[in-house]
Every structure is written in C-alpha cells, then in structure tokens.
Amino acid sequence: MGVKGISGMAVTGTLGDATAARDSSNLQKEAVKFSELVKEMQRNTAMGLAEKNGNTVSGVSSSQIAKNHRLNGDYTQGFYGAFTSEADKKAAPKGLAANVKGSNGKTPVIDKTSDLYAQSMELENYMVKMMLSSMRNTIQHTSLAGENNEYARKMYDDMMYDNMAEAMTKNSSFGIADQIYIELSGQRK
Template identity: 45%
Template sequence: MTGITGLGNLTQTNTMMNHTMQVEETNRFNALVKAAKSSSSADTNGTVSSEQISIRDTRLNGEFTSDYSGTFKSEADKTAKASGFAANSVRSQGKTIDKTSKLYEKSLELESFFVKMMVDSMRKTVTKANQSENSFAQKMYEDMLYDEYTTALTKNSGFGIADSIYLELSR
C-alpha cells in the first residue's frame, strides 16, 4: 500500500513542478510584453526588435536532449587552435577559435546535424529481427538515444567541421 502512496506523491510533485514552470514562463512573457510596451525604444507599432529580447535558455520545455552550452569553459578554450578537418586548412593557419562563444556553440549544432545525417544513414543499413513489433514509443526513444549518441560524438570526436564553420563565419 505504501508503494501506491509514494506513486501518488510523485505524480503530485511532477504536476506541481510543471505548473510552477508554466507560471514562471507566463510571468517572464508578461514581463517582456510589459517592458516592450513601456519601453521608449519600441517603435510606434508596438513591435520589439530582436536585440530587446534576451534569450537565457534556448531549450524548449520538455526537451530532454543534451546541448552544447557550457561544453567549453576553461580559459584555454578561448584561444584554442583548430582541430580535425579545420587544422589541415590553409585558411586556419595561425588563427584561434573561441570555443566558449555562442557562434562556436551554433557551429557545433550544425556539425551535429551533419553527424546525425551520417549516423541515420548508417542505422538504415542495420536490419532488425523484430522490426514489425516496434511501437511508436520505442522508435521515438531510439531516435532520442541516437540523438544523444550524435551529441556525444560531436563533442568528443574532433571532426573539425564546427571549427571550419566558426572560422568561415567569424572572418
């Protein structure tokens, strides 16, 4: 009987957390709208420029995949040399990469997209014994698992695609 009570408490706690997160997001949005209406920098139509909106967290509610924020934190990461594919490029000779910047974070996301396409192509070549018994949820969670594999592979492999993208966009 105590197991059922514990499950009920867990469900109540999750419900309360979700409600609190919704209220917090609503309050942040209302504060943004209020600031935009009272701001003298808003134009006559009441629109807001993109510089006025500060994005603290780019992840969506309920998004459980890893991202690249905070991957590189040390001082040495601010003046890193290009690695992998970019290290062999003539354009990258002597240039440094700030791996702590938002541009590099977005470059990693683009590299991750390329790696995901490669991993998905590799997955298609694998045949499964019970392919007809896979449920929608199983396929969804398997995709999430491979997304995590892709993120880890991008963070740790040193392909250098993100370095090349960063160098091209920052010049």
C-alpha cells in the same frame, strides 16, 4: 436492503457531487494562479528586454523566452555553455580544420565560448545525426518484441542516436564545427 441501497446511493452521489464541485473550484483557482504567473513572467521579460535594448517592447516572442537557445521540452543538452574555461577562448582548430591557414599564413584562433561556435557545433551535430541515421537504416531489425512495440522502439532509437550524435560531436575531434567557425568568422579571407 433496497431502501438502504437507494439512500446510500443518494448520499454517495451527493458526496461525489460535492467533491467534484470542490475539485472544480480548486482547478479554477490553480488556473487563475497559473495565468497570473505567466503574465508576470511575460511582463518581467518584456521589462528586462526593454531595459537591455533601451526601448519599449510591445510583446514577447518565444525566441526571447527560450533560455540558451533551447525549446521547452528539449531532452538533449545542447552546446551552449559547454565550453567555459579561459583556454577555450583561444583554442587551436582540431580535426579537418587543423591544417587551415588564414590569409596572413597563421593558424586561426577559435573562441569555443562564443554563440557562433555553439551554432557551428549544432550544425556539425546535425551532420553527424544524418551520418548515424544513414548507418542505422542499414541495420535489419527483428520482431522479437512484437509489432506492438514498433513505435516505442523507433522513438527510443531516435533519442539514443540523438544523444550518441551529441556525445560524438562534443568528444571526437571531427573538426567540422571548427571549419565552419573559421569560415563564418572571416579568419580565412
């Protein structure tokens, strides 16, 4: 029984070594494929930017790769592309900005499909997050789930409040983004 066990161990060890070598070889092949794919994507992006700008591009930055001003791994939806209809291109201000008049006495027009408005929404979203965070800090939490889940609870709460702030920004007419858009677009001079 002892000899069988030793030879069985040797066979198992040899098979294990062969499996590990095969897995290592497959992993290296996949790594090479992945790096080639990344290089091809960078070349395509650089060529597209060069054609768009009419010049040569020596490198590609992460801001040029990011689509719709979002970082890889963002779990929020963001505000780019949230408004797409024709009516959104000539919207009237809401909320705080509803009473604003331009230098000519007329109510300004807001293009909700523009990048400036999306950035204005991001800033309003940040302000709403700060408000919700201040409100959240007034809540006392019990330790019914135990102290082991404290980190997970905080992470979940952060994600929940981020999504809540985004929904509030999109759906309730605070008008902060409209006010910011009007000021930055120069319609209130």
